Amino acid sequence: MAKARNQVQEKLKLVDIVLEIVDARLPASSQNPMLAEIIEQKPKVVILNKADLADPKATAAWQAYFQQQGAASLALDAQHKSRLPQIDKIVRQVLKDKIARQYAKGLQQAKVRAICIGIPNVGKSTILNRLVQKNIAKTGDRPGVTKNQQWLKVNAEFEVLDTPGILWPKFEDQTVGTKLALLGSIKDSLYAQDDVALFGLNYLRQYYDQRLLDAYHLTSKDLTLSDPDLMMYLTKKTGLKEDYDQFSTRFILDVRKGRFGRLTFDQIPEGAPHA
Ligand SMILES: Nc1nc2c(ncn2[C@@H]2O[C@H](COP(=O)(O)OP(=O)(O)O)[C@@H](O)[C@H]2O)c(=O)[nH]1
Ligand SMILES: [Mg+2]
Structure with missing residues (x-):
């Protein structure tokens, strides 16, 4: 537990935003409370993945709930490539001030970096694969340690860490x-x-x-x-x-x-x- 936490904490230092992947059928039960603790002020987007399997009314209600809690959210079916541009769009929306500051400094291009975090099986690898349109990210549930972090390019201004942050579910409940x-x-x-x-x-x-x-x-x-x-x-x-x-x-x-x-x-x- 402590090890998983440390690994996620280290990776968090490298990014501007967290993509917290949850199962849309279990928006609360597939979250890990530890993430809220370690994420502190870092911006996040809750991605309700596998929305194709979840009750659409409930998904809408959960999105309203997350919004009320101050978290942006996106309902996603990661198996459909066509939905992926939505991630880029919401990340830009949430980080719009940071992006504007980069342009204000005279940079030609803004750059934002993200990490996918979630418990096993919520679709982290599928999302990473889709985001880069190639099968670079490995599938499987090992809580991997990668010494040299690799950035996967989503587009010129948006990169995502090649290995997801894996947290364990709330087994004690x-x-x-x-x-x-x-x-x-x-x-x-x-x-x-x-x-x-x-x-x-x-x-x-x-x-x-x-x-x-x-x-x-x-x-x-x-x-x-x-x-x-x-x-x-x-x-x-x-x-x-x-x-x-x-x-x-x-x-x-x-x-x-x-x-x-x-x-x-x-x-x-x-x-x-x-x-
Ligand atoms: N129906 C559906 N299945 C999905 C979706 N995203 C991922 N999956 C499936 O869920 C399983 C776990 O996905 P994976 O990406 O390995 O999860 P990870 O453990 O979080 O990396 C795989 O069988 C995927 O094909 C989705 O949006 N809808
Ligand atoms: Mg995986």
């Missing part, structure tokens, strides 16, 4: 871990499948009940069952007899593959200030 497991962002073996599935089922009935009803052809009366009873009922209804575990696995895959549509699993906190 059980719900956060369960949510990350549900979306496949951490190893499946860390959490019991049936607990993860029960959590997902409970969340869907709370926030997306109609989608649950439609997907399994349920009546609203079925939703009066307790979570475990509903899960057993669905297990049987799906033709899996009493194989609760197999249903759990299947349900989790269905969530990830979009059977219930685009979902967001974090609700905006009420009142509480947030970095």
Whole structure:
């Protein structure tokens, strides 16, 4: 933990702006609170990546929330190259004073430098690859130490550090871990499948009940069952007899593959200030 923190702190000294990459389906749970602490006054943009998988209404609400907290944000589907110019645009917007100062000094070109930071699996490598249009950035989750930092050129005035800053998720929070497991962002073996599935089922009935009803052809009366009873009922209804575990696995895959549509699993906190 301390090592990851030091590495990120060192890299922060080199840049003008932080691109904090989060999973749009988990805008809070895929943040790391340590970043807010170590970033201090440095400008940042929160990139809600994988927005193609998240509930668009929730994404809009989260963006409004981040704006209220004073952070610029961008909803992104990094798999589509065409969306990448949006990053350049928002970085220029946030750093417009710095850029203006460089021109005022008589420089021909302004230069801004950025780093991507986030927990594993949020799409840091994909974004880096896209930003430079070539597969220079390596994919994989190793918390890499690079002695000689390399700058990848996005364009003449915008460079990004070739290795992302990797922070670990908030594992100590059980719900956060369960949510990350549900979306496949951490190893499946860390959490019991049936607990993860029960959590997902409970969340869907709370926030997306109609989608649950439609997907399994349920009546609203079925939703009066307790979570475990509903899960057993669905297990049987799906033709899996009493194989609760197999249903759990299947349900989790269905969530990830979009059977219930685009979902967001974090609700905006009420009142509480947030970095
Ligand atoms: N649907 C979707 N998948 C994405 C997006 N960005 C990245 N991914 C996928 O998410 C997985 C993790 O991406 P990666 O860039 O390796 O994440 P990193 O660990 O943060 O570097 C890969 O399978 C990517 O193809 C996105 O915007 N939408
Ligand atoms: Mg990576």
